[in-house]
Amino acid sequence: MHSIVTYISQQLTQRGQQLAVAESCTGGYLSKVCTDMPGSSQWFDRGYITYSNQAKIDMLGVDAETIGEFGAVSQETVTAMAEGVLRQCRAHWSMAISGVAGPGGGSLINSVGCVWFGWGQKNGVITTHKQHFSGDRDEVRMQAVEFALLELKRLIAV
Numbered sequence: 001m002h003s004i005v006t007y008i009s010q011q012l013t014q015r016g017q018q019l020a021v022a023e024s025c026t027g028g029y030l031s032k033v034c035t036d037m038p039g040s041s042q043w044f045d046r047g048y049i050t051y052s053n054q055a056k057i058d059m060l061g062v063d064a065e066t067i068g069e070f071g072a073v074s075q076e077t078v079t080a081m082a083e084g085v086l087r088q089c090r091a092h093w094s095m096a097i098s099g100v101a102g103p104g105g106g107s108l109i110n111s112v113g114c115v116w117f118g119w120g121q122k123n124g125v126i127t128t129h130k131q132h133f134s135g136d137r138d139e140v141r142m143q144a145v146e147f148a149l150l151e152l153k154r155l156i157a158v
Helices: 002-015 029-035 053-060 064-070 075-088 137-157
Strands: 019-023 044-049 093-099 114-121 126-132
Touching: 002 029, 002 137, 019 029, 019 053, 019 075, 029 044, 029 137, 044 053, 053 064, 053 075, 064 075, 075 093, 075 114, 075 126, 093 137, 114 137, 126 137
Parallel strands: 019 044, 019 093
Antiparallel strands: 093 114, 114 126
16 A cells, blocks of 8 residues: 555645545544655645544534435445535545444445445545445455545546
8 A cells, every 4th residue: 555655645745735534434544554654744634533423423514414314334425524524624635434344333235344435626526436345344444445545546647
């Protein structure tokens, strides 16, 4: 993942842009990976760990009705999370992750390993994607972080 983060950091630094993230199932792992790199304060603004539904509401302004109707692990919720991050800070890019890392907590709609992602841009464009990962809790979380970063790399390159 180091090479992915290196690319992202170089691109954002060259553009004078910053990234902020909102994490649920990854519990800060995405922020950790980003800030492991020396000099990350040049391009990484902040991370919100919004593990509970109430944290999503309080910290990011996600509507309780959105979570109630669609669930915390949904396209609608990660969209609202990505938008909320951008409302709360001056970052140009946001990433949001919400999923079921396991081993429990899965449902018929969202099985263990189901993760929704949202990537936001200050210009209002939000991209979302649902992905299923296999493995234990740590493996699901690690794969989710890597997937989020790879997709951000792709979006930045466009």
